[in-house]
Amino acid sequence: MDGSGAPGTHGTRQPAPGGTAHHRALPPTVGVEEEYFVVDPASRAVVAAGPRLAARAAGVLGDLVSGEFTDLQVEVRTPPCAAMDELSARLAWLRRELAACAEAEGLAVCPSATPVLGGGDAAPVGDHPRYRDGVELFRTMMDDFAVCALHVHVYLPDREVAALVGNHLRPWLPLLVEMSANSPFRAGRDTGYASWRSVLRLRFPSLGPPPRVESLDDYRRVAAAMAEVGGSSFAELPFWDTRPHPHLPTLEVRCMDVPAEAADSVALAAVVRGLVVTSARLAEHGDKGPRLGGELLRGAYWYATRDGWPGQGADALSGHVLPAPERARRLVGHIGTALEDLGDLARVTAFVDRLAARGSGAHRQRAVHRAGGLPAVVDDLADCMTTPPAVPPGSSARRTARGRDPGGRASVEESGRACGPAPARARLERPMDDTPKQHGRPPEHAGRVRRDGYARLNAADLGIDTRALAEDFTRLADAYRDLPPDPYARGTHRFRRYSHAVHLPWSGELSYIPGVPDEEFGTVTEYWQDEHNPEYPRVRRRLPDIPESLHGNRLLDALVRADLDRALWLEDLRRVPVYVGVHLISLGVHDREQEAVSSPNCLHQDGGSPATFTFAHLIGRRNVQGGENVIATPESAGRQPDALPPEAIHDRFVLTEPLDGYGVHDRRVSHYVGPVRLGDDGNEGRRDILIIGIAPYTPGL
Incomplete structure (x- = not known):
């Protein structure tokens, strides 16, 4: 029953006789x-x-x-x-x-x-x-x-x-x-x-x-x-x-x-x-x-x-x-x-x-x-x-020919030839985005993210009726006025709140997950990037939650669902609960000596998973210089854009108008936003951005 195997075909050749595995x-x-x-x-x-x-x-x-x-x-x-x-x-x-x-x-x-x-x-x-x-x-x-x-x-x-x-x-x-x-x-x-x-x-x-x-x-x-x-x-x-x-x-x-x-x-x-x-x-x-x-x-x-x-x-x-x-x-x-x-x-x-x-x-x-x-x-x-x-x-x-045994002939002597250990961080498996499978016809406006791994977006691309949602936009923008300093980077002039929700693709339900009590911020939610953030590798950052009043904000809901439309062409996201991370981030400066930076302050990926997407939408920009966005090859992660050859960079741009933004299929590109400095109009400047992360939901994210 279940077969027993045939002699001479399973692990029998070893370059040195005797001894146990780790001695050879x-x-x-x-x-x-x-x-x-x-x-x-x-x-x-x-x-x-x-x-x-x-x-x-x-x-x-x-x-x-x-x-x-x-x-x-x-x-x-x-x-x-x-x-x-x-x-x-x-x-x-x-x-x-x-x-x-x-x-x-x-x-x-x-x-x-x-x-x-x-x-x-x-x-x-x-x-x-x-x-x-x-x-x-x-x-x-x-x-x-x-x-x-x-x-x-x-x-x-x-x-x-x-x-x-x-x-x-x-x-x-x-x-x-x-x-x-x-x-x-x-x-x-x-x-x-x-x-x-x-x-x-x-x-x-x-x-x-x-x-x-x-x-x-x-x-x-x-x-x-x-x-x-x-x-x-x-x-x-x-x-x-x-x-x-x-x-x-x-x-x-x-x-x-x-x-x-x-x-x-x-x-x-x-x-x-x-x-x-x-x-x-x-x-x-x-x-x-x-x-x-x-x-x-x-x-x-x-x-x-x-x-x-x-x-x-x-x-x-x-x-x-x-x-x-x-x-x-x-x-x-x-x-x-x-x-x-x-x-x-x-x-x-x-x-x-x-x-x-x-x-x-x-x-x-x-x-x-x-x-x-x-x-x-x-x-x-x-x-x-x-x-x-x-x-x-x-x-x-x-280097093997298609349709032929990679060893020429499947002999026991040839089969044990060592290829050398693979680098520990190498991705050796077939990525999901190689010929990804789809359920039904994906939305046409998802095509650029699907085709190129990234896309620049604006309100028209998103299908957002800015006039009908003007009051909700104002309430969302107002929430940026009292963002607390990022507790993990208090000297970088970065301010943020964060919550996450779960979306059920088969019913369309979107539910925010309550944070845990915290003496300083009321409630907080853990944010986990594994090793993909070199500044906080394998650190579970506890960030202050977004206000509950935004859970019913129609503009925020429309942005989340528009981004989901651009991600759910990927079959692997349509059959599991989907994690939605909502970040309210502001880079704010008050004098010309200050510089506000994002995290990590280099090209990066937010998760590296085959089914992770990141979307950014500008909420407001006033009296700042800089803040250039860069999209580059995935191999560029961990580096500064100016250190890359031109062919490694896909796009450079600056978001200037409300709801201007971009989306990336995280496995296929890296991305970056440059530092922000004070402009010429007054003594305060800020760049308010909404980041929406999308990934398969698993406990512990």
């Missing part, structure tokens, strides 16, 4: 298996053509393709790879070539963990003794057991350490289920679960979390006892979610649904490798892992299968119920050193960002279903088989 010059190699359903392109239902497709694909992929437990499925496996760039290129090649072979057979391939359409009858079991033994042992339980998984194999030759590593991985397995959840539908029905595949697996006595063991011998005793009482087919190859492979020097992790996109599979492989390396280091120093009750762990699994990302779930380490994003932050903190050492921190961080922006594969399937029905779900998943991965500049993957 190169990182431990990783290989992955992905299973897919074979579907009829006309009906979109699964069909028993797996053996036929595997036979045809073997002419191209050799032993990297095979049949699976049922004839409805086919499996590919990568060779072991030392670098995630290499793994990404190889997996993309395998997917693309398999899809081409399927098309040649009049078929399609669907990366979903359960059949979306069809598969309601007893699944035809593949011709393999291990599969037939499973049917004899578990009988009718096997009728609907057609599921597709992602399996990750990490090189770990020390069997004793590998057995103890399983103890350390146990508490994190439910989170891996949530991160990979991609099976909300089965046989034409919404199950109400994020990972129905995991539900099907958990009913078996030998599938699910492994037991906690004291040693390799203890592991073997428990496995033998399970086989003896009929809980599993083979003592040497139990089907627990982590297991040392009996023939290969690897540890296998098998709890995950097959993701829709190859980029997510690679990111999950990076997470698993980070967990294995971290756990091996602990085990080698005598730590046998936390003692977790089996009941609590299975309860955490059940939470994960039902709600998925970003729902509440049981943290098996603490016993508390916590949202998935919080548990993901704890996971990254736990394995962060290993990820940094391996060059995988940026990839994993980008993956968590993607989950925050769009949810898991289950979210994707349900969103497509709402827009076009279940046939559209199958079509969308099939398209994922040929989505090309983005690779960073200078990556060896850029």
Whole structure:
């Protein structure tokens, strides 16, 4: 059940014999298996053509393709790879070539963990003794057991350490289920679960979390006892979610649904490798892992299968119920050193960002279903088989020929060739704004932001009736008169208030979130830019809230909704609650020696997420000089405009008229506003600006 892998294809090559992962010059190699359903392109239902497709694909992929437990499925496996760039290129090649072979057979391939359409009858079991033994042992339980998984194999030759590593991985397995959840539908029905595949697996006595063991011998005793009482087919190859492979020097992790996109599979492989390396280091120093009750762990699994990302779930380490994003932050903190050492921190961080922006594969399937029905779900998943991965500049993957194995031939010797660790801050995954998917026809006035990554805007562009909203404009402008000094920059002549709201795209509702009590300002709201503000990296700034009287201001509401119109063409924002940050900022000076600056005082991005947008609208400008806006390439972040070559700058301009402004798709550009100085007309000058930030809502923003 779920396959066991083939010798010689998963993490078996390592440049130096012996030793554990962190003792070797190169990182431990990783290989992955992905299973897919074979579907009829006309009906979109699964069909028993797996053996036929595997036979045809073997002419191209050799032993990297095979049949699976049922004839409805086919499996590919990568060779072991030392670098995630290499793994990404190889997996993309395998997917693309398999899809081409399927098309040649009049078929399609669907990366979903359960059949979306069809598969309601007893699944035809593949011709393999291990599969037939499973049917004899578990009988009718096997009728609907057609599921597709992602399996990750990490090189770990020390069997004793590998057995103890399983103890350390146990508490994190439910989170891996949530991160990979991609099976909300089965046989034409919404199950109400994020990972129905995991539900099907958990009913078996030998599938699910492994037991906690004291040693390799203890592991073997428990496995033998399970086989003896009929809980599993083979003592040497139990089907627990982590297991040392009996023939290969690897540890296998098998709890995950097959993701829709190859980029997510690679990111999950990076997470698993980070967990294995971290756990091996602990085990080698005598730590046998936390003692977790089996009941609590299975309860955490059940939470994960039902709600998925970003729902509440049981943290098996603490016993508390916590949202998935919080548990993901704890996971990254736990394995962060290993990820940094391996060059995988940026990839994993980008993956968590993607989950925050769009949810898991289950979210994707349900969103497509709402827009076009279940046939559209199958079509969308099939398209994922040929989505090309983005690779960073200078990556060896850029030098491979399209349609060919990136290694020329998938040999074990070639597969472990090191590409070198990636820079920790590099973004290695495909950005969402590469050929972004849309729901329906986007507004025409969103086109410039969508096309170029930024656009200059005015009242006419925004569709704002300034005459009808004149009184609301006056009340909004009046709110700038009593802005308190920025508590984090009291000497910079910057004044500000800030609140955030949540917008529900499916209902149009916009609700402000109350701030928390504060002795100085009444109420405050936290503002978080992660590491994207070099002046306040990873600092949660507590800023005074905007007045409640502005919550019902019609002009402010019109500006927020006009900006949302320019952002919601991005599919990843249309299917999740949307965070709206509202900043009232004034740069004010009173003599010619003063200079008021923004924060950060350099080109920057406000979040860097693939689904983050920033809009600025001038409310008033009086008796000031400067305040030039600059839009530049994303690589320019952290620098001053005058230090850039001309080709790095997209635009320079000064906002002068009320409601003049601009919008940026944060991932694709950087932006800046220059210092403000006093003009020639009097002894007071100020520039009042409204900043509206838009991003997928996650707890903690």
